[in-house]
């Protein structure tokens with residue numbers, strides 16, 4: 001195991017949150033440490049690297065939907081959303097440093113394993129406390145609402161940050177279209193489940209797949225909560241969550257589920273993937289807060305993955321003027 005190295009502490013990943021007691025065996029332990037292919041190779045099995053060999057660096061930022069909906073991009077930039085003078089993160093960086101555990105926990109390899117994953121056709125089941133349960137398709141998602149581009153701050157709980165120009169529309173517009181009942185207090189989102197096509201759902205079998213998240217209704221209806229269909233002027237590459245994901249920029253990045261296939265309106269606070277896995281480390285709200293340390297690391301500072309600059313973390317990731325009224329300050 002000569003190649004085990006100690007990572008700088010800002011790289012401490014969510015995955016190390018998995019309590020040791022839930023590691024079922026050595027094979028999974030090694031996979032959880034990002035040594036999956038090594039360990040499985042040594043034991044004579046092969047990690048299901050569906051497309052790694054065929055992955056093509058020149059296609060790093062290519063939309064997972066190919067040319068479909070290409071005419072909708074680029075959408076006009078809405079200059080009302082600015083990031084306090086920080087530079088836009090280089091597209092290549094945002095496309096090659098990802099968290100998408102369905103593919104791998106190795107941030108720098110997500111793009112390879114995700115390349116070629118099929119997301120067309122795609123359906124989204126809408127259920128729960130809603131006037132009429134229904135199924136949405138890609139046309140519903142891409143063509144019903146006018147698209148705009150917003151440059152947003154993005155902050156992962158692991159303390160890396162970036163500034164990304166997302167293309168999409170406010171989640172509020174989708175929710176209004178779906179007509180939830182007055183009794184709905186929260187909305188939950190479920191990502192795709194595909195044990196055949198998504199290696200992480202077998203290799204990291206201790207997680208409660210599929211990925212699921214949720215918001216309080218007033219959070220979901222806030223203007224900043226954004227349905228993301230594209231980035232950097234085109235539809236999303238797979239690694240960023242094609243065909244759509246959420247961006248909730250005042251919260252840690254894991255509150256933005258990728259490749260969502262279900263929306264459910266409910267009348268109580270829903271469980272979430274990370275809160276269910278490790279409740280002491282990941283609360284339901286998960287608002288960016290420099291004064292609320294993660295149990296294993298301070299949140300006082302963050303590192304920009306584009307410039308490598310270290311800087312102080314901002315309350316609600318700099319969106320306090322917009323979202324401060326939603327909270328008492330004691331939410332976890």
Ligand SMILES: Nc1nc2c(c(=O)[nH]1)N[C@H]1C(S)=C(S)[C@@H](COP(=O)(O)O)O[C@H]1N2
Nearest residue numbers: 098099100101156191211240253254257258
């Ligand atoms: N389905 C799903 N959504 C997910 C994740 C994931 O592993 N699976 N990771 C989350 C985390 S921890 C972060 S930081 C962001 C990363 O988004 P990016 O790779 O586009 O930067 O996606 C979030 N959404």
Ligand SMILES: [Mo]
Nearest residue numbers: 156157253254
């Ligand atoms: Mo994250």
